[in-house]
Amino acid sequence: MDVFGNLIAGFQTALSLHNIYLCFIGCLFGTMVGVLPGIGPLAGISLLIPATYGIDATGAIIMLAGIYYGAMYGGSTTSILMNIPGESASVITCVDGYRMTQKGRGGAALFISAWGSFIGGNLSILGLMILAPLLANFATRFGPPEIFAVLVLAFILLGSLGSGSFFKTMPMILLGMFLGTIGMDPLTGSFRFTHEVKDLYDGIGFVPVAMGAFGFGEILTATEESLVRIIHKVKMRELLPTREELRASWGPIFRGSGLGFLIGILPGSAHVLSSFVSYAVEKKLSSHPEEFGTGRIEGVAGPETANNAATGGAMIPFLGIGIPTGPATAVMMIALMIHGIRPGPLFISEQPQIFWGLIASMYIGNMILLILNLPLVGIFVNLLRIPFRILFPLVLIICLVGTYSVSASTFDLLVLLGSGILGYIFRKLKYDLAPFILALIIGPLLEVSLRQSLMRSAGSFSIFWHSPITLTLFGISSLLFLWNLITTLRPKSTWEKALDEGQDKYK
């Protein structure tokens, strides 16, 4: 595997004017989406899917990936300056970030946050470009039993690590898988749960559901709240941290990079989890843990690096074996499928220009984001002055037109509306929507792999423990399931309660 040679080829693709422009648009839009509370990266990616119809697959994924990691940069801005997390992964940054602003060190916090995100982002891309092809190579040995085993493990991990208890997340996964069965059965061609509605013969569209649940549903929830905004101004000369702050940040930045990258590979709320874990680690390692919460730079450097590093980690299973482990990668998968490409073990070998073009563009994107988030941070802060009363009708229009543009179908708009209502209801009930969307997208693959496995084995379940790979994966799944059962029955520890409170605050 010639990583260096492939990367050079990737830069040749990414450095075209067209792709640089798309990368810039994605990063800019992602930063805006990250800055604006009420519109998350998921809604941002969903809203821009229709804009990718007229461009090639490489350009499409470059732009959408730009929104994904761009939002992680932008989310810290409001956390630090206003004590309002721009998106869920920046909740913990509010704790020390805002305190630093109150002490007049908001500029330094913004600098370290952007700098840490840059380092973490680049290190995680390095990990991605080495590990994804290795994983893809390994996965070419997978047959239906192995794919089934991987997906079962992915769902159980999602339930274990998602925001919410395992026994609240699993029903959302089951619901998503159940809705994924609507339409034509992939193996026999018979129709299921369509009730003779022709629009349902192809199943429920992913785009209207994603845009409905995340775009429309988020707006319905946000219109209940009125945000009183006190925006602290930051001058350019206040952006630079002191030598002490820089010295104190290096450790958290490198630790955050490693932690975020590893946690990002796991299904679930990787960005939120990585930022909380990083904060907990820095507090534990600090010689002054009692000062955390009063404006420690480590409390900003570690979490913000970790949540960006998680982006690269999350792309590994998505690009390497075609299993999105988070909602953002799930929606990016939808965008690729619209272009006729399905990520999987053969994706990297069959579409190297897309994979390596994306890798190279992520390096370029991180540079762009450093420039956008440091000297130009004032422009994004001013976005917060746009009244939400003007913003939300425009977001609704984008959701509606974006959905209509897929297949010019009023039925899809009704699905969008229904998904929006469902998204609103589940948010009120404190259920996580991301596992639902993931299960809707990859549930059909789980069903097909199960049925194909049973067909191969003439109905014998022993096919699932003949291979060492499936045996190992099912073994891990069983242990995880037992662990979840035990943790549900025992009282929660302090850090588990803190994680739940942080995630609930943003749901």
Place this chain on the structure above:
Amino acid sequence: MIKDRVGGLIFLLTGFYGLVYSRSLPMGRWNEPGPGAFPFGLAVLLAFSGITIIARAKSKKEENQKGKGWEFLRNLITPLLIVLLTLGFILALEPVGYVTSVMVYLFILFLGICRYKLPLAAGMSVVFALGSWYLFVKVLGVQLPLSFWGI
């Protein structure tokens, strides 16, 4: 906990629906599972999850719900209005055309929900309707239903 009970009920009802309708599909055999087998299994698990969630909710200590009902209903008004308005927009889109329907949609949103004054709401709805038409149709090339006045 009312939230858990409502959530449990949603899963239970969905599971029940799945159990009833998947039985009308061929189940097949173990060596050739039919189209009904997987949804049936999911429906069983969903119904079981729903029952478990409701049972756990009943065993938890009930929070003080005084006043929360009214607060819940008050918070529901704006989202409900947006949903009804959006439904109207969806139904009017193809018969009436994009520009006309979005203009009316935005006007009612700006006036009724966002509480802007009439001239401002009217002005903004015209500007945003025409601006969005230009962006989607002319710049992005999206095909949208024409209004009676040609665009």
